[in-house]
Amino acid sequence: MHSFHYSKGQLCCEDVSLADLADEFGTPLYVYSSATFRERYTSLDSAFEGVDHEVAYAVKANSNLAVLRLLASLGSGFDIVSGGELFRVLKAGGDPAKCTFAGVGKTRAEIEYALKEGIYSINVESYEEAVFINEVAGDLGLTAPIAFRVNPNVDAKTHKYISTGKSENKFGIDFDLIAEAYERASTLPHLKLKGLQMHIGSQLTSVVPFVEAVDKVAPLAARLKETYNIEFFSIGGGIGIIYEQALASGAESWWSDQPEESRPLTPTQYAAAVRPALEPLGLKILLEPGRFIAGNAGVLVTRCLYEKKGTTKTFKIVDSGMHQLIRPALYQGHHEIVPVTEATSAPEMVDVVGPICESGDFFCQNRELAGIEPGGLVALMSAGAYGMVMASTYNSHPLPAEILVDGDQAHLARKRQSYQDLVEAEEG
Ligand code: LLP
DSSP states (O other), rough: OSSEEETTEEEEEETTHHHHHHHHOOOOOOOOHHHHHHHHHHHHHHHTTTEEEEEEEEGGOOOOHHHHHHHTTTEEEEEESSHHHHHHHHHTTOGGGGEEEEOOOOOOHHHHHHHHHSSSEEEEEHHHHHHHHHHHHHHTOOOEEEEEEEEEEOOOHHHOGGGGOSSTTTEEEEGGGGHHHHHHHOOTTTTTEEEEEOOOOOSBBBSSSHHHHHHHHHHHHHHHHHHOOOOOOEEOOOOOOTTTTTTTTTTTHHHSSSSSOOOOOOOOHHHHHHHHHGGGOOSSSEEEEEEEHHGGGGGEEEEEEEEOOOOOOOEEESSSSSOOOOHHHHHHHOEEESSSSSOOOEEEEEEEESSSSSTTTTEEEEEEESSSOTEEEEEEOOOOSSGGGOOOOOGGOOOOEEEEEEEEEEEEEEOOOOHHHHHTOOOO
């Protein structure tokens, strides 16, 4: 599953002790496992063996250069959503010809950058955007490869902030309007209609909405291939991961005890479910996983500073918070919280909270936890996706350091910000 486990009472990432890393690099500290990244990429890639496909890792989930370099070395493509992400991918040795550029608000500068670098496709969110891209490409004397993003109006049954495939969401073109968008765009001289894209949401733990969306959109893909000779169909990302029981030794068997609806998807189940509709198309299938690749590959290590007992609550105050892992505050996201030194005491009911001056700054509320003691180290599990990338310096806390572990080696993938870094770009 993933590579975090206790060894002689100490939580380790692969063969490296998290306590040793905290001693050397301080806290808060993001720590990632290369082995997990490799395993996740390879398992998904091989589940689609026999189908012409490409895994385009969604850079937004974790865009550290060391992570991108690792994935590029495995042959990964990249799904980017900004000029900044393209810059990172290129810097990490990624191939622009394996990059797709998504997002509802691309600027002229970003479109020019992507076209000049020769990216595989721009995923377009409206006909108006296609007209603009046509104009930019014309000005550059280039042809822009594009795919429209279709909104299939399928309920992904996930948190409303990360659900994207319903017609009330801002994403994509309504299923009923998409054919017309292709028809109109086909007359624009500086565009090449290269594919079709969709993405219905994130952290899906059932295969059902994926199948519903693929079954609904595959006939459209077939028609577009016939009419415009498109070459790819991207089915987006969204595969959910296990956030609970992240350290349980028998995680696989724990899943199978769960009701079907709440069971996380394995790559094999996912591939088996969508293949029947995809295989007959004869199109290249793109996958855009972010969380599936990065989520379980990282933890956030923080130090417990204080315990505060009130009349109704016990608060454990740690040196990280919503500014460095916003998922609990923003999406009621659940992250397992475990002591880095294995607990020997009995669990107690606690809130684990950060230093930020907001009541929404908590990692958990009313949870039974053992071994969270002042002075001790604590790990927030499954924080590899949408953790550091969503971190801010709110309350002027410098950004944490990031470490990429490989076996018994620890690579400083990003050094901790200093106070000077905080003000570097400012003039006072
Ligand atoms: N493709 C597109 C077009 C996307 O918008 C996204 C994610 C992905 C792929 C990757 O989805 P994934 O495989 O990671 O589910 N910050 C939120 C998640 C936001 C997802 C945004 N789009 C969270 O922490 O839950």
